[in-house]
Amino acid sequence: MEPSSESGMCKRARRLRSDAEQNRDRIVEAARKVYRREGLSASMAGIARAAGVGIATLFRRFPTRMDLITAVFEDAMQRNRDAAVAARDAESAWEGFRGYVETVCALQAANRGFAEVLTMNYGTAKVLERQRQEAFEAFTELIGRAKREGRLREDFSPEDLPILLMANAGVLGAVGDAGAAASKRLVGQMLRAFSESGSEPLPPAPSPKELFRGMVRQRRSGGS
C-alpha cells in the first residue's frame, strides 16, 4: 500500500534495533527447541519464558502463532523441498523415492513440531504453502520416473505421501519413546506396499512392551 517507505529494503518494514534483533533470534531459537519437544500446541508463555523475554516481546514480534511457526520452520521446510528436488534428480528414481520417504519420516520422528507442520493447512502462511507445493511437485515428477523405471506400482498416487505423513505423525504422537521404532516399521510396511516387487526389507517391530508402555497416558488430566 505505502509506496517505498524508506530505502530499497522492502522485506522488513524497518530495520530492527540491534537488541530487538537479538531477542527475535532468541525467541525463534527457543521456539524451535520447544516445538521440537512439545509440538505446535506449546504455549506462547512457555516459549517466552524459555527465550528469557517477556510475553509482550514475543507477541510484538510475532502477532499470531502462525507467524512464529513460519519463522521457526521455514528452513526445515526448505530443506524438505531441497530433499525432494534432489530425490527427483537422483540417478535411480526408486532409490530417490525410498530415500526421500524415509528421510522425511525420520525428520518427523525427530521433531514433533515438524511432524505437525508437515500435516497441517497453513491458512495464511504463503511461504510454507509455496515450499510444500514445490516439494510436492518435485515429488510428483519423481513418481513418474519411478513408475517408468518399473519399481513403483502404477496405482501409487501423489496423495499417498501426505497420507503417509499424517499416519506417521499419528504413530509418533500416540507412542512416546518407542515412536522412532514404530515409525520405522510403518514406513517399511508402506514402502513394501508402494514397491512393484514388494520385496523391500522390513525394520523389526517394536516389542509389545515398549509399544504399549510408551502409549501416552491420557489426553488430559492425569486422573488422581
Added chain:
Amino acid sequence: MEPSSESGMCKRARRLRSDAEQNRDRIVEAARKVYRREGLSASMAGIARAAGVGIATLFRRFPTRMDLITAVFEDAMQRNRDAAVAARDAESAWEGFRGYVETVCALQAANRGFAEVLTMNYGTAKVLERQRQEAFEAFTELIGRAKREGRLREDFSPEDLPILLMANAGVLGAVGDAGAAASKRLVGQMLRAFSESGSEPLPPAPSPKELFRGMVRQRRSGGS
C-alpha cells in the same frame, strides 16, 4: 478392604436411586455422542450440558474422566473383542484377517473417540485393558493361522496392528471430511504390505483438493 458391605451385590456399592440411575444413563449417552464427534478431549462441562445435568452430577457419578470413558466405550470394546474372536474362527484366516482390520479401522473412522480409545493406555481402567488383551490374543492366533495358510507374510508382527491403528487415527485426526477416504486408502496400502501375494486391490486415493482442504486449520487459535 471392607468385608462384604451389605448384601451379595458387590459390583455397585449400593443401588442408585431411580432418578440418579436415569441421570447416569443420560450422561453416558450424551458423552457417547460428544466423544464420537469431538474425541476424548471433549470438555466435561460440555458433556454435562449435553446431558442436561449439572456439572456436579457428572463428577459425582464419574470422579475421573477415565471412569466416564470406560462406561462409554466398554461395549464398543466388547464388540471389537467379539469381532477379533469371530475373525480368528473364520473359515479363511486371511479373509478373517482382512475383514477384521478393515472393520476396526472403519469403526475408528466413524468415531473419533473410539479411534483414540483404541490407541491409548488405560492406566487404571482394567476392564478396557482386559478387553484389548483378549482381542489382541485372538488376533495373534489369527495371525498364526493366516501365516500357515500362506496368505499373510511371515514377518508380520502382532504389533503391526496397533501401529496401524495409531496411523489410522493420525490420518483421521489430521484430515476432517475426507478422513474416511484417506483412511480407506491407508488401510488398503497396509493390507497390500501384509499380504504374501501383494495383489490386494487398492481403494482410490482422495483427490488432492479434498485432502488438503480437509486438513485441520490450526492446532490452536484461529489466526486473526
Added chain:
DNA sequence: AACCAAGTGGAGTGACCTATCCGCTTATGC
C-alpha cells in the same frame, strides 16, 4: 404424611491460556 439420606445444580476456586496495556529502559542518530 413425614422423615432423611441420597441426589441435585450452580456458584466458586484455582490453574493455565492468549492477548493487550502502559510506565520504564535503552539503542541510535544527531
Added chain:
DNA sequence: GCATAAGCGGATAGGTCACTCCACTTGGTT
C-alpha cells in the same frame, strides 16, 4: 551527550478448563 522513538517486561483483562462446596430438592421407606 542528549533527545527520542523503539523496545521492553510485568500487570492485567478475559477466556476455558477441571474440580469442589453447599444450600436446596426429592425419591423411597416407614
